[in-house]
Amino acid sequence: MRSEVEANRAIxxxxxxxxxxxxxxxxxxxxxxxxxxxxxxxxxxxxxxxxSDAHEKAWLIRVAINTCKDELKSLFRKKVHSIxxxxxxxxxxxENDQELLDHISRLPPKYKxxxxxxxxxxxxAVEIAKILKKNDNTIYTWLSRAREKLKKELGGEPIE
Amino acid sequence: MNNMIHNAFDKIHAEDALKQxxxxxxxxxxxxxxxxxxxxxxxxxxxxxSFALLFIIGGxxxxxxxxxxxxxxxDVNPSIELVVNRFGRVIKAEPYNDxxxxxxxxxxVRHISYDAAVDTLIDAMVSNGYLNxxxxxxxxxxxxxGERKSSMLGILQSAIDNSLQEHHTNxxxxxxxxxxxxxTHAHKNHMTPAMYLAISELQQxxxxxNFEDCQxxxxxxxxxxxxxxxxxxxxxxxxxxxxAY
Numbered sequence: 241m242r243s244e245v246e247a248n249r250a251i252x253x254x255x256x257x258x259x260x261x262x263x264x265x266x267x268x269x270x271x272x273x274x275x276x277x278x279x280x281x282x283x284x285x286x287x288x289x290x291x292s293d294a295h296e297k298a299w300l301i302r303v304a305i306n307t308c309k310d311e312l313k314s315l316f317r318k319k320v321h322s323i324x325x326x327x328x329x330x331x332x333x334x335e336n337d338q339e340l341l342d343h344i345s346r347l348p349p350k351y352k353x354x355x356x357x358x359x360x361x362x363x364x365a366v367e368i369a370k371i372l373k374k375n376d377n378t379i380y381t382w383l384s385r386a387r388e389k390l391k392k393e394l395g396g397e398p399i400e
Numbered sequence: 401m402n403n404m405i406h407n408a409f410d411k412i413h414a415e416d417a418l419k420q421x422x423x424x425x426x427x428x429x430x431x432x433x434x435x436x437x438x439x440x441x442x443x444x445x446x447x448x449x450s451f452a453l454l455f456i457i458g459g460x461x462x463x464x465x466x467x468x469x470x471x472x473x474x475d476v477n478p479s480i481e482l483v484v485n486r487f488g489r490v491i492k493a494e495p496y497n498d499x500x501x502x503x504x505x506x507x508x509v510r511h512i513s514y515d516a517a518v519d520t521l522i523d524a525m526v527s528n529g530y531l532n533x534x535x536x537x538x539x540x541x542x543x544x545x546g547e548r549k550s551s552m553l554g555i556l557q558s559a560i561d562n563s564l565q566e567h568h569t570n571x572x573x574x575x576x577x578x579x580x581x582x583x584t585h586a587h588k589n590h591m592t593p594a595m596y597l598a599i600s601e602l603q604q605x606x607x608x609x610n611f612e613d614c615q616x617x618x619x620x621x622x623x624x625x626x627x628x629x630x631x632x633x634x635x636x637x638x639x640x641x642x643x644a645y
């Protein structure tokens with residue numbers, strides 16, 4: 241098990257990343273709290289060392305996505321909620337940002353994952369393929385379809 | 401649009417309360433784990449100590465249970481010795497002749513009380529025709545605890561009387577205490593104290609008899625031989641009352 245110092249460091253470095261992934265999947269505050277803690281618990285229990293900070297971050301992203309997916313397997317949580325249900329602190333997001341995030345969170349998991357990783361985290365399709373353990377071409381396809389879907393949702397505004 | 405997505409996600413941050421709560425949760429888990437890790441030797445030592453204690457208690461109990469404390473020798477012919485522990489349980493049943501071995505082949509009297517064992521043996525002896533109406537049942541008790549000796553004699557006499565009554569048998573009974581010395585000498589000659597005493601008594605009356613020849617006779621026959629000698633030389637009747645050797 242990792243030390244308290246390592247736990248604090250991981251929270252300081254990756255809390256926002258994990259929270260954003262939770263945001264895309266979960267809108268109930270108690271679910272977010274459970275998953276957030278669960279992801280970092282898995283981190284301190286993971287006894288292998290990471291090759292680099294980038295490797296560590298990619299590991300946490302994959303764990304966060306998988307943990308959220310597992311949570312959603314529950315029948316009660318399969319319905320995607322509106323981001324209006326979200327926690328008070330996130331309600332301060334501007335209306336246009338809120339609408340965009342709402343559309344992204346409504347996308348199927350595979351599409352919202354690639355949108356987040358590509359447009360926010362700045363990973364390439366090849367890097368995303370490694371993180372999600374998928375074929376490169378699969379990621380290209382998902383990215384393309386995710387863009388199309390989001391464009392349609394946003395009333396035809398192109399996404400580059 | 402690229403920037404819009406980036407800017408929108410950039411507005412999402414982990415709440416301070418969430419981070420603090422998670423840090424507290426993780427710290428607690430780490431502390432719990434550290435406590436467990438700090439005392440692995442203590443746990444192993446405790447486990448070994450418990451095991452050792454159980455082993456010692458088990459050993460002492462085993463030793464107490466299987467230490468002979470009294471000996472009950474039964475002679476009808478068959479001849480059998482019961483080794484009794486301090487709890488009054490039979491820990492060993494030893495035959496002194498073939499008939500005794502035959503009886504013990506069919507029944508087990510181990511781990512039951514000595515009076516119940518005697519009752520069981522009387523049942524078997526009556527059933528197998530060894531003890532009949534004109535038979536003689538001799539039972540000797542040897543223990544170094546004087547108080548216990550008296551108690552055992554009373555319990556055995558009562559158990560024998562009840563058992564014979566149940567079988568409607570009027571066989572003569574002789575329940576008596578013997579010393580450790582007598583029992584040791586009897587065992588050296590591979591016989592019960594009753595047989596040993598009878599042969600010794602006979603030898604005093606007739607020095608020509610020897611143990612080997614006398615062992616072929618039943619106790620009742622030996623008693624008769626003693627009675628005959630007494631009648632010839634002293635004109636005394638044999639007394640089958642309680643005696644102590």
